[in-house]
Amino acid sequence: MSLSVEQVMALAPVIPVLVVERVEDALPIAQALVKGGLPALEVTLRTPAALDVIREMAKVEGAVVGAGTVLNPRQLDAAMEAGARFIVSPGLTDPLGRAAIAANIPFLPGTATAGDIMRGMDMGLTHFKFFPAETSGGLPALKALAAPLQESRFCPTGGITAESAPRWLAEPFVQCVGGSWVVPKGPIDPARIEALAREAAALTGNKLC
Numbered sequence: 070m071s072l073s074v075e076q077v078m079a080l081a082p083v084i085p086v087l088v089v090e091r092v093e094d095a096l097p098i099a100q101a102l103v104k105g106g107l108p109a110l111e112v113t114l115r116t117p118a119a120l121d122v123i124r125e126m127a128k129v130e131g132a133v134v135g136a137g138t139v140l141n142p143r144q145l146d147a148a149m150e151a152g153a154r155f156i157v158s159p160g161l162t163d164p165l166g167r168a169a170i171a172a173n174i175p176f177l178p179g180t181a182t183a184g185d186i187m188r189g190m191d192m193g194l195t196h197f198k199f200f201p202a203e204t205s206g207g208l209p210a211l212k213a214l215a216a217p218l219q220e221s222r223f224c225p226t227g228g229i230t231a232e233s234a235p236r237w238l239a240e241p242f243v244q245c246v247g248g249s250w251v252v253p254k255g256p257i258d259p260a261r262i263e264a265l266a267r268e269a270a271a272l273t274g275n276k277l278c
């Protein structure tokens with residue numbers, strides 16, 4: 070079943086950003102995340118194994134596997150061919166934006182300025198990643214950007230933690246956040262990943278955090 074970008078962003082409050090080096094880690098990681106309540110999985114194309122990791126993770130029941138760090142139309146095609154159901158990029162270029170729209174695949178381009186977002190709006194996009202979220206000015210910056218660009222909805226990513234996520238999720242223009250904290254670096258520990266996923270899946274907006 071194909072989903073809209075809104076539907077992908079509504080699956081859970083957190084989209085785990087995954088950098089997976091070994092194909093054999095794909096199934097245990099995806100199973101633990103889905104079991105913990107995080108079905109939308111962003112597999113970054115930053116390792117030689119990434120496309121095979123997408124293929125493996127796509128076999129996990131309940132997983133909605135997307136590709137991150139997609140930089141150009143060639144990588145978009147490769148990710149879709151591997152089974153990616155949504156596409157995330159660190160920034161928005163014309164060739165990638167047009168290719169994703171033509172392919173009719175949910176696309177979350179990275180934006181950090183009003184010009185980035187306006188370029189996306191010109192293409193008909195309404196949902197954006199805010200990246201790198203903390204170093205681009207954090208929540209005060211996104212609040213200032215969202216005020217004049219009221220139709221836009223965001224998935225802030227970059228420097229967000231389980232502790233800071235509730236502050237972001239409390240804003241009406243934030244649909245979900247992305248982050249790598251749910252799968253700690255090092256040897257895979259499925260029980261720990263599942264526990265971190267469960268905690269992330271339960272996060273809600275909290276202005277007091």
Ligand code: 3PG
Nearest residue numbers: 086226227228229248249
């Ligand atoms: C990344 O670039 O890997 C993502 O933005 C996730 O960043 P994080 O490790 O700061 O969550």
Ligand code: 3PY
Nearest residue numbers: 113137138157158159
């Ligand atoms: C991506 O992986 O698409 C990024 O922009 C970094 O999270």
